[in-house]
Amino acid sequence: MLESERRPHDGLKARAFVRRRLRLGDRIDVVAGLRSLGLVLRPARIVRLVQIRVAHQLFALGASAVRPARFVDLRLVLALRRAALPAADGGAARLPGAHTAVLDVGHATNLRTARAWRCRRVSSVQADCARQERLTRGRRARDTLRMPGLESGLRRARHRSGLKQAELAVRAGISRQTLSALEAGRAQPSTAIALNLARALGCRVEELFWLREEGEVIRTGLASPARGSRRVLAGRVAGRWVAHPLRLDDPLSVITPADALLARGRLRLLRPRESVEANVLISGCDPGLAVLAGRVADRWAGQRLCWIGASSAAALASLARGEAHVAGAHLFDESAREFNVPFVRRALANRPMVVVTFAHLEEGFAVAPGNPRRIRKPEDIARPDVRFVNREPGAGARRLLDRLLRKAKVPTSAVKGYDRLLGGHLQVAQAVAMGAADAGVVARSAAVAHGLHFVPLSEERFDLVFPKEWSGDPRAARMVETLEGRAFRRELASLGGYDTRQSGHLVTELP
Structure with a gap:
């Protein structure tokens, strides 16, 4: 039999006492020493510290008496704790039902028996606890997505001042562990701590802590497999969000700024939503499209043309699926003796399309x-x-x-x-x-x-193809106007191999 007055600090006293005596190497009667702390324990010989831990854990669960007294596996208590309900006052866990007064573990001397006891006695309670925990975790995750994080420049500021962690912790009146957590971003400071740190380092609070700029999270499908890349170009095509991963095998993807990062099937925007919505997604293979993108951005602030590398046939297919605003192609039909137009008719199923010359290459x-x-x-x-x-x-x-x-x-x-x-x-x-x-x-x-x-x-x-209904969009007019501009033509011709005399020329409108 094991009894106690169940004061919250009894278990701590017991563990501290046993550790101290065991370090001295004495052969002691543990119970006699515990009685000096005001505890009453039976049987008289408890020789392992783990048994005192077990008793303390069981009392924390709410058991006033425990039979038998000898427990050899601390995992038993952990299994019982997992079956317990959280206390309403936020304190220790409590066993459910009538078992709060007396916990009769009987033959529960191993983990298997404890699990069977748990399943038999409190399976419904455990299911309720798990369901409540999932709901709480989901609410916490949603709140975390909405709340901006806190960036820390504390470590850099401390290095500039030449102080060690222990020295700064003393000056700010906090522990070194707390300071380490703040520097690593694992904790957020209170107002008083932030002010004390700023005073100790001789700087403003804004130089130590600031809100992280969290982008909006949107749901969208990928136009192509990510293949290990988290960086994407994004935009809205015909009212639908579209995302294209920046290919790892593309030499230009490293220097192309992404619109969003892919995380768990969602996109976290890196730019303002309205800016990403204004993107023009153009698919094609010619390197000259990068020049067109640069000229559009220079002439119209905030307007971005995103070049998505793809073959001519893949670009037309992407346009047909609604994954791009514009497709670039240079395909020659031998039977019709004509560039691009026959392929546009077949790929776009006689949808109204506009074909404009980019350049001859x-x-x-x-x-x-x-x-x-x-x-x-x-x-x-x-x-x-x-x-x-x-x-x-x-x-x-x-x-x-x-x-x-x-x-x-x-x-x-x-x-x-x-x-x-x-x-x-x-x-x-x-x-x-x-x-x-x-x-x-x-x-x-x-x-x-x-x-x-x-x-x-x-x-x-090499022609650019886009839907006829999109031709009334101001972005389409800006693109065509850039093609006709002298600056674009001169720059593209300087790359070598381009004839720009017909750039911006309307080839045809289909059907």
């Missing part, structure tokens, strides 16, 4: 400086000593290569590396520049940007 082989492999025509890439890197199906460069190989009667199986695919002009040029391939079909601007030799093969028209 040169495409050809990008090879190492000096052209050491002497690659001059399509037949040369079929040589055994030439390693080729190709574009994905649906790319204009891929269709150009296939067309030239058929004309030269060279089977694709004869090209070493025909199945090695990369997702853009810049990626192909980068592979050749790094020595991973000897040749690849790219726009001249991509070859020039990587310092490569360029072998021209064809000139193609």
Whole structure:
């Protein structure tokens, strides 16, 4: 039998007493010492400190008597505690029902028996507790999303002052552990502590703590798989939020500022909501789209054109799915002897569309400086000593290569590396520049940007396609006006391989 007056500090006294005596190495009668603290314990010989912990835990659960007295597994008590209800006054936990007065554990000498007892006695209570805890956790999570966090510059300020943590803690009247938690952002200071810290460091409170700028959280689907990237470009297309992950294999994604971060299937905006809503999402593969984006941003403050790298066919498909405002394409239809328009008709299912010329561009082989492999025509890439890197199906460069190989009667199986695919002009040029391939079909601007030799093969028209109903949007007018502008044309032509004389020209309106 184990009894006590159940004062809240009895267990602490008991543990402190036993630890002190055990450090001295004495062989003691533990009960005699505990009686000196005002405790009455039976049986007389309790020789393990864990038993005193068990007794204290059980009394904290509300049991006035416990049978039997010898417990050998502290996990039993923890299992019983998990079955307990939280006290209404925020104090210790209490066992449910009639078991508050006497806890008859009987043969509950191992964890399995304790779990069975718990399931048999308090399964409904436990379910209620778990349900209440989930509701509380959900409310806490929602409140956390709404509340702005607190950023801390405390560590930097302390380093500038040359103080150690212990010295600053003494001056501010707090413990070193509290100071460490404040510096790490694990705790938030009270007004008095913040003022004391600012006075001790000789600075303003705003220099030590400030509200973190938390972006709004929105729900939206991804236009393409994230593939490890959390950074996305976002916008609203036809009243619907759309997000495009910044691809990790895209050389420009590192220097492209993201609109939001992907977290648990949601987007946390990094820019004001109204600014992200004003974005123009343009999908295509030509590097010149970056110049158009820069010119639009320079001319109209707050207007952003987001370039999303994709092949011509993928860009038209993205436009058809409502995942972009504008699609860029350079696809040649051999039967119609026309660029882009037949593909727009097929991809957009006769929806009203506007086709505007971006520029005429040169495409050809990008090879190492000096052209050491002497690659001059399509037949040369079929040589055994030439390693080729190709574009994905649906790319204009891929269709150009296939067309030239058929004309030269060279089977694709004869090209070493025909199945090695990369997702853009810049990626192909980068592979050749790094020595991973000897040749690849790219726009001249991509070859020039990587310092490569360029072998021209064809000139193609690169068009921009957007829905006719969107043509009345001010953003569409700004884009077309930029295409017609002299500054844009001069800059694009300076990249090499662009003919901008018809930039901004209306090709057709479909249907």
